[in-house]
C-alpha cells in the first residue's frame with residue numbers, strides 16, 4: 314500500500330486519532346445507574362430510526378473497554394476522541410452524581426494514558442439527559458447552567474490527564490436537525506425554537522469554558538463545529554445568493570459569534586421573527602477565548618436556487634450516505650476560515666465515510682474508504698502548506714456504530730463490527746491508516762511495512 318499521495322509534511326507532534334461518541338458505541342443504556350437521554354427516547358419511538366434500531370447495546374463498548382483500547386492502540390494513533398455521556402455521570406442532568414458513571418471515564422482516561430494515547434474529551438455529543446429535556450431542555454437558560462456544572466464536574470475528575478475538552482459536538486446538528494427538521498432527537502419542528510436553542514448552546518459553551526478554565530487550566534479547551542463550504546450549482550446570481558445564505562446559516566451563524574462577537578446580519582434578516590433573543594452580555598460570553606477549534610468535515614453543500622434536491626456532479630463518487638466525495642472542499646474551507654477569522658489552532662475532529670462494507674474471509678477490502686482518507690489527508694496537507702494551522706486529524710470512526718437515524722445500516726468504522734457477535738475486524742482502511750501514521754514517524758514505527 315502506498316502512502317505517498319497523502320503524506321504531505323506533518324510535524325512529529327501532529328495529533329493522529331480516531332473518534333467515537335458515547336451513545337453510538339457504549340450500549341449498557343440502563344446499567345450502573347445511567348439515566349435516559351433524549352436519544353434513548355427518540356430511538357425507542359417507532360418510526361424515528363431505521364428498522365427501529367437503538368443504542369441499547371450498540372458496540373457494547375461499556376463492557377469491552379480494555380479490548381477496544383487495545384485495538385485503538387494497535388492502530389498506532391497518539392490521540393483518541395470520545396464523548397462523555399452526561400446521563401451516565403448525572404442521571405437526571407444535575408446532582409446527585411452517579412459515581413459508577415464517572416468511574417467508567419476515569420478508567421478510559423487511565424487506559425488511554427497507559428497506552429500512550431492522549432485523551433480528547435467531548436462533553437456533549439447529543440445525549441441530553443431526558444429529565445432536563447422534560448423540564449424544557451435547551452429551550453431554557455437553566456440548562457445552560459446545568460451544562461456548565463456538569464462540565465466542571467467532569468473536568469475536576471479527568472482534567473489532570475486529558476489533552477483537550479470540547480464543549481459541544483456540532484451545535485448546528487443539535488439545533489437544526491433536532492429542533493427544526495425533527496430528524497434527530499428530540500424530533501421537534503420549530504425554527505424559532507431551533508434558533509433560540511442554537512444561541513443557548515453557544516451560551517452554554519461560553520459558560521462551560523469559563524468554568525473549565527478555572528478548574529483545568531492546562532487543558533486545551535474548544536468546540537467542534539460541522540462546517541461545509543457552500544457552492545452554487547450554477548454561476549447564476551440566484552444560486553450564489555442562496556449559497557451565501559446557506560453559508561450564513563451553517564458556517565457564519567456559529568463562527569461569527571464565537572470569533573467576532575455577533576450574529577451575521579444577513580441571516581438575522583432572513584430569520585426575521587425566528588431570530589433568537591440575544592443580550593449583549595451573552596455575546597461576550599460566547600466569545601470567551603478558546604485554545605482550539607474542532608472542525609468536522611464530510612462534504613460540501615451544493616446549492617441550487619430552485620431545486621433543493623439538485624445533485625452535485627460527484628466526479629469523485631458518493632458515499633453510502635449519498636454524500637458527495639469532495640476533498641478539495643476541505644482545503645477551500647480551511648483556507649477561507651483562516652482568511653476570514655482570527656482563529657486558534659484547528660483540528661479536524663471528524664472526517665470519514667460510510668460504505669457498504671462486506672466481511673469476507675476475515676477481511677474487509679474497503680478500498681473506497683482508503684481512498685477517501687488518503688484524499689482528505691492530502692487536502693488537509695494542502696491547507697497546511699498554505700499556512701493554515703491544523704494540528705490534528707481524527708478519522709470518523711474508530712469502529713462501525715449506531716449512526717443515529719440510520720441505525721446500524723451505515724458503516725463508518727475503520728474497524729468492522731459484527732453486531733450479532735460483537736466481533737471486531739480491522740478493515741483495510743484501519744491497516745492503511747496504521748501504516749500511514751507509522752510512516753509519519755519512521756523512528757517510532759514497528760508496524761510499518763517496507
Ligand code: FCB
Pocket residue numbers: 334337482483486539609663709716717725
Ligand atoms: C457527524 C457526527 C457523528 C457521526 C458522523 C457521521 O455529524 O458528529 O456522530 O454521526 O456525522
